[in-house]
Amino acid sequence: xxxxxxxxxxxxxxxxxxxxxxxxxxTTELGPGDDAAVVRAPDGRVVVTTDTMLEGADFRLGWxxxxxxxxxxxxxxxxxxAAMGARPTSxxxxxxxxxxxxxxxLEDFARGLADAVASMAPGCGVVGGDLGTAPHATIAVTxxxxxxxxxxxxxxxxxxxxxxxxxxxxxxxxxxLRHLFAQALDAAAEPVRAAAERLRAGADGASIEAQLAPxxxxxxxxxxxxxxxxxxxxVSDGLALDAARVARASGVRIxxxxxxxxxxxxxxxxxxxxxxxxxxALLVALPAxxxxxxxxxxxxxxxxxxxxxxxxxxxxxxxxxxxPLAPRGWxxxxxx
Amino acid sequence: xxxxxxxxxxxxxxxxxxxxxxxxxxTTELGPGDDAAVVRAPDGRVVVTTDTMLEGADFRLGWxxxxxxxxxxxxxxxxxxAAMGARPTSxxxxxxxxxxxxxxxLEDFARGLADAVASMAPGCGVVGGDLGTAPHATIAVTxxxxxxxxxxxxxxxxxxxxxxxxxxxxxxxxxxLRHLFAQALDAAAEPVRAAAERLRAGADGASIEAQLAPxxxxxxxxxxxxxxxxxxxxVSDGLALDAARVARASGVRIxxxxxxxxxxxxxxxxxxxxxxxxxxALLVALPAxxxxxxxxxxxxxxxxxxxxxxxxxxxxxxxxxxxPLAPRGWxxxxxx
Numbered sequence: 001x002x003x004x005x006x007x008x009x010x011x012x013x014x015x016x017x018x019x020x021x022x023x024x025x026x027t028t029e030l031g032p033g034d035d036a037a038v039v040r041a042p043d044g045r046v047v048v049t050t051d052t053m054l055e056g057a058d059f060r061l062g063w064x065x066x067x068x069x070x071x072x073x074x075x076x077x078x079x080x081x082a083a084m085g086a087r088p089t090s091x092x093x094x095x096x097x098x099x100x101x102x103x104x105x106l107e108d109f110a111r112g113l114a115d116a117v118a119s120m121a122p123g124c125g126v127v128g129g130d131l132g133t134a135p136h137a138t139i140a141v142t143x144x145x146x147x148x149x150x151x152x153x154x155x156x157x158x159x160x161x162x163x164x165x166x167x168x169x170x171x172x173x174x175x176x177l178r179h180l181f182a183q184a185l186d187a188a189a190e191p192v193r194a195a196a197e198r199l200r201a202g203a204d205g206a207s208i209e210a211q212l213a214p215x216x217x218x219x220x221x222x223x224x225x226x227x228x229x230x231x232x233x234x235v236s237d238g239l240a241l242d243a244a245r246v247a248r249a250s251g252v253r254i255x256x257x258x259x260x261x262x263x264x265x266x267x268x269x270x271x272x273x274x275x276x277x278x279x280x281a282l283l284v285a286l287p288a289x290x291x292x293x294x295x296x297x298x299x300x301x302x303x304x305x306x307x308x309x310x311x312x313x314x315x316x317x318x319x320x321x322x323x324p325l326a327p328r329g330w331x332x333x334x335x336x
Numbered sequence: 337x338x339x340x341x342x343x344x345x346x347x348x349x350x351x352x353x354x355x356x357x358x359x360x361x362x363t364t365e366l367g368p369g370d371d372a373a374v375v376r377a378p379d380g381r382v383v384v385t386t387d388t389m390l391e392g393a394d395f396r397l398g399w400x401x402x403x404x405x406x407x408x409x410x411x412x413x414x415x416x417x418a419a420m421g422a423r424p425t426s427x428x429x430x431x432x433x434x435x436x437x438x439x440x441x442l443e444d445f446a447r448g449l450a451d452a453v454a455s456m457a458p459g460c461g462v463v464g465g466d467l468g469t470a471p472h473a474t475i476a477v478t479x480x481x482x483x484x485x486x487x488x489x490x491x492x493x494x495x496x497x498x499x500x501x502x503x504x505x506x507x508x509x510x511x512x513l514r515h516l517f518a519q520a521l522d523a524a525a526e527p528v529r530a531a532a533e534r535l536r537a538g539a540d541g542a543s544i545e546a547q548l549a550p551x552x553x554x555x556x557x558x559x560x561x562x563x564x565x566x567x568x569x570x571v572s573d574g575l576a577l578d579a580a581r582v583a584r585a586s587g588v589r590i591x592x593x594x595x596x597x598x599x600x601x602x603x604x605x606x607x608x609x610x611x612x613x614x615x616x617a618l619l620v621a622l623p624a625x626x627x628x629x630x631x632x633x634x635x636x637x638x639x640x641x642x643x644x645x646x647x648x649x650x651x652x653x654x655x656x657x658x659x660p661l662a663p664r665g666w667x668x669x670x671x672x
Contacts (some may be wrong), residue, residue, distance in 0.1 A: 027577030029381060029488075030488060030490070034420065034488075034490055034569075035385060035416040035417075035419040035423075035490055035491075035568075035569055035570050036383045036384055036385035036416050036417055036419070036420045036421070036479075036481070036488075037383070037384045037385070038381050038382070038383055038384075038385055038483070038488050039381065039382050040380065040381050040382075041378075041379075041380055041381060042380060044377055044380060045365060045374050045375065045377060046374070046375050046376075046377045046382050046480070047372045047373070047374055048372055048373045048374075048375055048428055048463060048464060048467060048478075048480070049371060049373070049427070049428075049464060050428040050429075050430045050464055050466050050476070050478055051430065051466050052430040052432055052466050052468050052474065052476060054432055054468060054469070054470050054474070056470075056471070057432075057468060057470065058468075059471050080371040080372050081371075083371040083372070083374055084370070084371055084372045086372070090384070092384055092385075092386040092478055093386075094386045094387065094476050094478075096388055096474070099404040107516045108635070127384060128384060128385065128386060129386060130386050130387050130388050132388050132390060132393060132394075133393050134390050134392075134393065134472070134474070135392070135471075135472065136470070136471065136472075137391070138388065138432070138470070138474050138476075140386070140388060140430050140474075140478075142384075142386055142428055142430075142476075143372075144382070144384070144476035145372070147374070151376050152365075152370075152372075154370055155370055155371075157509035207435035232371075232507060233370075233371055234371050252399075261509070278643065280496060287609050301461070313539055318349055
């Protein structure tokens with residue numbers, strides 16, 4: 001039984017193999033194994049975000065490896081913590097999978113969590129979790145962060161005169177998903193792993209990678225807050241929709257520059273940059289005089305627009321090169 | 337469209353109806369609506385626990401109402417916070433359901449969360465969440481608590497000479513589940529709501545209630561910690577197994593008194609009290625001289641055993657009236 005299933009190994013043996021692979025975290029007082037974990041919150045406040053990744057709706061096991069799923073769970077959740085101007089301290093992971101899942105798959109998942117933390121948020125710990133059974137894999141992550149004395153950076157603080165910046169690339173993850181749907185499904189619309197692997201190793205590899213194992217600019221969150229960010233959010237549902245959220249919350253117009261947006265989307269179309277989703281870039285408003293570095297932690301920092309005051313009777317919204325840009329509402333209940 | 341489905345109403349409209357029903361919480365600095373919530377952690381540490389409830393494995397929509405599910409999610413998660421000696425401050429809920437689910441069902445779920453918080457943990461807030469789609473309902477809850485300067489009460493602190501107490505009833509939830517399986521399934525093994533409702537209103541109603549909408553002794557956690565609890569845990573997998581966990585973690589023998597255990601299980605058999613599971617009572621070790629109140633927040637407090645030193649070469653374990661009691665390992669991957 002070199003590579004037993006969960007049914008063969010049982011929960012205790014699975015945990016015995018998985019737990020040592022998880023990063024301990026430098027604010028962890030008590031990790032997995034009791035009724036609950038204990039994490040330090042030096043600031044006296046804790047930033048909290050939760051998200052679920054579901055097989056079928058959010059990922060296909062024929063395309064993503066288990067390592068990818070662990071990696072993506074970290075990349076997509078900790079960026080929400082970063083978008084508040086906080087440093088991610090820890091996360092908990094509740095995983096439900098079929099009993100036929102191999103323990104080695106869960107080890108790969110744990111290594112994905114650990115590798116992503118080491119790469120994007122060193123010092124963050126996986127402090128607890130839950131293992132259960134489900135017919136389709138379900139991954140629920142809750143992540144925590146520390147504000148280090150900063151005020152949280154909300155969506156609502158953008159002011160007319162601020163510049164709008166984007167940290168990280170746009171459109172690539174959606175482009176990768178489009179490639180996978182076009183070239184890595186069989187006649188029965190089932191994912192074909194070999195085709196996905198070929199795409200990933202080929203000319204479109206960067207987009208496949210952005211979709212399956214994204215690298216998000218987590219460390220940039222506190223830096224941008226310290227630069228005076230007035231509003232910030234994780235671009236996850238497409239730039240147009242997420243910019244509209246900032247516009248609405250702040251009561252302003254976000255005027256995007258089409259050429260600059262295209263420049264923030266190497267390898268992707270303007271369409272994908274505006275409406276693609278799953279970018280996990282940071283959209284941030286900074287006071288006009290502030291010049292952030294051209295790169296933060298390997299992620300390009302680009303000015304893509306400006307915050308403008310509303311005219312009388314004008315409703316908050318987004319423009320592209322001066323023309324109104326309608327957000328395409330992504331709604332999980334209406335898709336597909 | 338008086339009672340639209342999620343598919344008809346969409347996510348925004350669903351959130352517009354659900355969010356006002358959720359309790360705000362008295363440590364909440366920023367609730368739902370941004371990338372993340374911000375919760376005060378006055379102690380400078382935060383207690384964290386996560387758990388998932390899955391349709392099929394953990395509940396049946398033919399037996400549980402949506403209000404029950406919201407209630408149970410609170411009762412079963414906050415007791416893990418309480419078992420550390422902490423006061424629950426907040427929780428986040430990630431919910432994935434089929435698009436055919438009615439918005440009114442989610443409203444009932446939210447009311448269940450709110451009613452349970454008001455009843456068992458007033459002041460606790462629902463500060464964030466996530467809505468998604470899944471073929472079967474999936475509820476992932478992460479709960480937070482504040483230690484108020486206390487040391488967390490671990491499983492590992494029980495010392496020979498301590499008395500073992502139980503706060504809350506044993507065996508009733510498992511008895512209720514047995515009734516439901518015996519009397520509320522149709523010929524195709526599908527749940528029958530009318531039968532479940534009849535049982536709930538009848539002579540076995542208390543056990544059905546304990547299974548579908550349990551009341552857990554959440555407020556007792558900090559009180560027991562303040563009385564000097566040396567070890568504490570939430571009895572969720574059966575007293576025998578959970579007591580064995582304390583014994584192993586503490587390196588002691590837990591000697592249970594059969595008559596006292598039976599006394600802690602009104603309406604249930606000794607078998608159900610020892611091995612039933614889902615009790616969500618608190619098992620706590622207190623120094624010999626400490627006499628807790630006979631009742632805490634409406635939950636009976638009963639002495640059910642003692643912590644004893646191991647003999648040479650003896651392995652940690654549990655006895656019942658002096659005879660070794662083998663825990664029945666509940667393993668989600670091997671059940672069924």
